[in-house]
Amino acid sequence: MMRQLNQDSSEEENGTQSSTHPNLPFFSFKMIMTATRNCGHENKLGQGGFGSVYKGCLVNGQEIAVKRLSKHSGQGKEEFKNEVALLVKLQHRNLVRLLGCCFEKEERMLVYEYLPNKSLDFFIFDQNQRSSLDWGIRFEIICGIARGVLYLHQDSRLKIIHRDLKASNILFDAPMNPKIMARIFGEDEIQAITQKVVDTFGYMAPEYAMEGRYSTKTDVFSYGVLIMEIIAGKRNTHCGTGRASPNLIGHVWTLWTEGKAMDIVDPVLNQSYPSVMVLRCIKIELLCVQENAMNRPSMLEVVFMLCNESPLCQPQKPAFLFNGNQDLQDSSTSGGGSSINEITETTISAR
Structure with a gap:
């Protein structure tokens, strides 16, 4: 054939x-x-x-x-x-x-x-569809995405920085296993700085959005946003009424500092979830979206944290990407699901 x-x-x-x-x-x-x-x-x-x-x-x-x-x-x-x-x-x-x-x-x-079950954004951002995702399924999605990104960063023949991890790039096979979709057009080799920013508003790490600098920690940031969206059932760019923060990252951080982090959990779960594990995932998410890239864990560390009960360090303040930057906010599309210039890229380099 x-x-x-x-x-x-x-x-x-x-x-x-x-x-x-x-x-x-x-x-x-x-x-x-x-x-x-x-x-x-x-x-x-x-x-x-x-x-x-x-x-x-x-x-x-x-x-x-x-x-x-x-x-x-x-x-x-x-x-x-x-x-x-x-x-x-x-x-x-x-x-x-x-x-x-x-x-x-x-x-x-x-x-x-061909994958028959559409993408994560089809499920997680729809009131009716996401009710079919109980906590067990959501946790398997969180872990599956982490394993896929770890493979790209470390275990494959190539060193790959995805640079556009987002809900619409996570597809499902028939048993609802998450699979990362990566488009392949990147530079000839991994670079520290690029003038072609290709990620999606709402998922971009601050050093990438503002300076064009990217690394594996850029993907870690985007992955942290995905965890948050899976737990909350809302987009990072969603601005709820009465919120002081312009995005979901800031809202989660505010709740975390007030000791109310569990308030972010999707209400359609009807509290049918292990609170300790959900709180641990929220903490991992906050570690992934820390403003300083050096403070973010590697994907290997993320997988270890998800699979073990070892103590976690305290997260530091995350990056509020839209805070005080109206031009960046105005450039995002409704719902925050489209890439800049509508291009999805993956950067590769032979080991």
């Missing part, structure tokens, strides 16, 4: 084959058009700045999700192939699996495994 690019193949007229990637899984344009019914509207799953996503079904019955990338991504052909060849090797139960790509004429497409 998919052919391998090999060194003995002659260069096709459209330039899709390359002798530099003998094991790169390649889907023909015709095959993808057949699977997605010509990328018809009835097969469309979503759209963003990167392009559109379509559901497809191969002739052998395998369901796929196809990202048809926009033509102005600015990435060269060989760079595209290099990154696909690297990331297609990533295998983890908490990552969306990249199956291959298509590169014909002006088309660039990424082919992923």
Whole structure:
């Protein structure tokens, strides 16, 4: 169903084959058009700045999700192939699996495994849907995301900084296991400073939003926001009536300092949860969103804290990203679910 690019193949007229990637899984344009019914509207799953996503079904019955990338991504052909060849090797139960790509004429497409249960934001920010997520499921989601990010940071062949962890980038398979969706277009190597900020307002670490500096601790910050949203059932950018803080981070911090942290817990849980564990997760979240990146734990430490009952240090003041910065606040979209320039990026580097 998919052919391998090999060194003995002659260069096709459209330039899709390359002798530099003998094991790169390649889907023909015709095959993808057949699977997605010509990328018809009835097969469309979503759209963003990167392009559109379509559901497809191969002739052998395998369901796929196809990202048809926009033509102005600015990435060269060989760079595209290099990154696909690297990331297609990533295998983890908490990552969306990249199956291959298509590169014909002006088309660039990424082919992923199809996940039937939509994304975290579909569940956690909807009054009716999130009632189906009891504390046990939410805790498994928190732990699964942590394991996936740890794999990207430390355990994979590549060192990957995601730089756009958010609820809409967490997808679910049939048993509701969380899987991180990562788009692959990053710089050639991990850098300390970038002028291309690609994360989402509400999830951005302060050093990244203000100065373009990023590291693995940038992802830790975004992960902390995710924990908070999963526990509260609200977006970080949600501003409740009567709140002194402009976002959920500040509200949680205020409640924490007043000894009322449990007030943030989603009321649809009806207090059917272990208070000690929930309070521990809130504390871990606050450790992850501390203003100073050096004070944030690594993802390895986060996984350890989630899986053990060892004492936790006291969190320091978090970053209030929207506080006193009206321009930054005005740039966010309603609901805080879109990336800057609507681009989702992942930065990779070979170890």
